[in-house]
Amino acid sequence: MASLPRALQPFATGQYRLLAIALVLSLFGTGVWLVAVVWQVIELGGTPIDLSIVATGGSIGLVLAVLLGGVAADRIPQKRILTVVETVKALSMAAVAVLALTESIEVWHLAVVSLLLGMADGFFYPAYSAWLPALLPADELLAANGIEGVLRPAVMQAAGPAAASAAIAILSPGLGFAIVAVTQGLAAVLLGLMRTTAVRREADDEPVHALRAVFIDVRDGVRYMVRTRWLLATLLYSALLVLVIMGPIEVLLPFAVRDQTGGGAGAFALALAAFGVGGALGSIAVASMRLPRRYLTIMIAAWGLGCAPLVVIGITDQLWLMVVALFVCGVLFSGATVIWGTLLQRRVPPAMLGRVSSLDFFVSLLFMPISMAIAGPVGELIGIPVAFLAAGTIPVVLAVLTLLIARLGPDELAHPLTDTEIVVSTETGPIVTGAGAATGRQRPVDEENPVA
Structure with a gap:
């Protein structure tokens, strides 16, 4: 669509539009989580140490998974990785929402989910980055990365936290977790509707054990x-x-x-x-x-x-x-x-x-x-x-x-x-x-x- 400004030209590609909407939903959910989890810890009477444990869980999960996520992104169709990641996040947040809304949640539940979300992000970002060149021509990659650079602060750092604050004011952090479950679930549905693209690498010459393949x-x-x-x-x-x-x-x-x-x-x-x-x-x-x-x-x-x-x-x-x-x-x-x-x-x-x-x-x-x-x-x-x-x-x-x-x-x-x-x-x-x-x-x- 030549009439679009250069910064918006990726939106002329239908597959990218679906990916961008899924990214918006994912980032929005992350922004809601960042605020809702803090207030959930506070409502449980948690200390700064408790909050630090929950936050550290996400960092540890990301560090543990990101190298394996890179290997997966080069071996498995990226659509499948992203769809599974968003599905796991949706199910995890649904479980947290149920625990929170029934007043059964504890700090260790949040720490475990934070670890799981960190690991999910470790698979998400390498797969997303590796998939873009398969969906867009080379001259639109700069614009696509710029769009992500706009969405991250606007959606994750502004819109998501604002929605979380409203949900907490209306009911509780549990409502915020429910919102995250819905947005991540919708992201998984959109990703599932996208076309699967082939992995852009040649098959291994000789089959090797899975662990050895990861090491290699x-x-x-x-x-x-x-x-x-x-x-x-x-x-x-x-x-x-x-x-x-x-x-x-x-x-x-x-x-x-x-x-x-x-x-x-x-x-x-x-x-x-x-x-x-x-x-x-x-x-x-x-x-x-x-x-x-x-x-x-x-x-x-x-x-x-x-x-x-x-x-x-x-x-x-x-x-x-x-x-x-x-x-x-x-x-x-x-x-x-x-x-x-x-x-x-x-x-x-x-x-x-x-x-x-x-x-x-x-x-x-x-x-x-x-x-x-x-x-x-x-x-x-x-x-x-x-x-x-x-x-x-x-x-x-x-x-x-x-x-x-x-x-x-x-x-x-x-x-x-x-x-x-x-x-x-x-x-x-x-x-x-x-x-x-x-x-x-x-x-x-x-x-x-x-x-x-």
């Missing part, structure tokens, strides 16, 4: 990551970025708002909203453009410069300046993330995409709890303002070092991504596929082999 797949994914310079450099940079900034944002920001501006919960909510709104606008802005020629340089630079406004939080006592700084952070950070998701889908071999996507999540998740664990002690040791000064400056330095040491500039110039071509790196060298791929034609690119 994970090993091959790690080997590909290590041998592909642009991928390894970006993952290492993003891991260090998470280590440096997530703790200050998640742990120290509310104290900065309180101590430096005198603001309360409303002021903190405004600051978070600014980051979310900026992220949505940044995502849709990038989705409306063509993939930039210097895609690696712009992506790394945007991540680094997107953290620079955090310096403002360390030196100001004005809430409006903090809000502006976090808005700019959201714009640049989410815009770069849209580019990153598109690069994975256009430069990673289709047979490897699920595993590489799972490694992306896994590497980031490993450092996130560490960042949050050390943020408090570091803030007390050097002071919150200094901690934000470090969070704003270190990423810029890391970005420059990454571009120089990994030689990402020459890499992107040697491997331009046009609207209709997908450049992938393989063990024997890079291959470009696109319009010619549909007729079986592929042309090699003169690209430096992945480094060991």
Whole structure:
């Protein structure tokens, strides 16, 4: 549908429309759960430790499942994975809703369900990322990732929590859980209506035991990551970025708002909203453009410069300046993330995409709890303002070092991504596929082999 703006062109594909509606329902349900579970713990007389146990269950489940989820996404039709995941989530939430509405629920029930939901997400995201290139042409992947970047803050961080608050006010958290069960069930139905696409990998030459096959797949994914310079450099940079900034944002920001501006919960909510709104606008802005020629340089630079406004939080006592700084952070950070998701889908071999996507999540998740664990002690040791000064400056330095040491500039110039071509790196060298791929034609690119 040529009349649609570039950012909305994926909606011209009927299969993508179904997937997008299912994604909206899934994200909405997640947003409702995030608020309803907190208030359910509170209504049970739970302590912050109880809430921490429930929240940690989700993180543990995600870490445990995400690598296996990547293997599954490269071996099983992604439609089946997503349908099963949403069905499991719907049944789990229905059980929690019944327990809550009959006043039979306990904290350990919530912890178990949180663990299960985390594991479900570990299968969902690699499968979703690996499925998009099978549903959309290459020139619409950037827009599709931008749409996801808009939906996540708008639906999961705004609409879902608002609905949860209303459900709790009307009745109880149990009503919120029932809403989640319905939305996830509807998502499963929509996914079930979609067309099944073939897994984009060749069958194994020789049958092997299932456990050995999983080990081989994970090993091959790690080997590909290590041998592909642009991928390894970006993952290492993003891991260090998470280590440096997530703790200050998640742990120290509310104290900065309180101590430096005198603001309360409303002021903190405004600051978070600014980051979310900026992220949505940044995502849709990038989705409306063509993939930039210097895609690696712009992506790394945007991540680094997107953290620079955090310096403002360390030196100001004005809430409006903090809000502006976090808005700019959201714009640049989410815009770069849209580019990153598109690069994975256009430069990673289709047979490897699920595993590489799972490694992306896994590497980031490993450092996130560490960042949050050390943020408090570091803030007390050097002071919150200094901690934000470090969070704003270190990423810029890391970005420059990454571009120089990994030689990402020459890499992107040697491997331009046009609207209709997908450049992938393989063990024997890079291959470009696109319009010619549909007729079986592929042309090699003169690209430096992945480094060991």
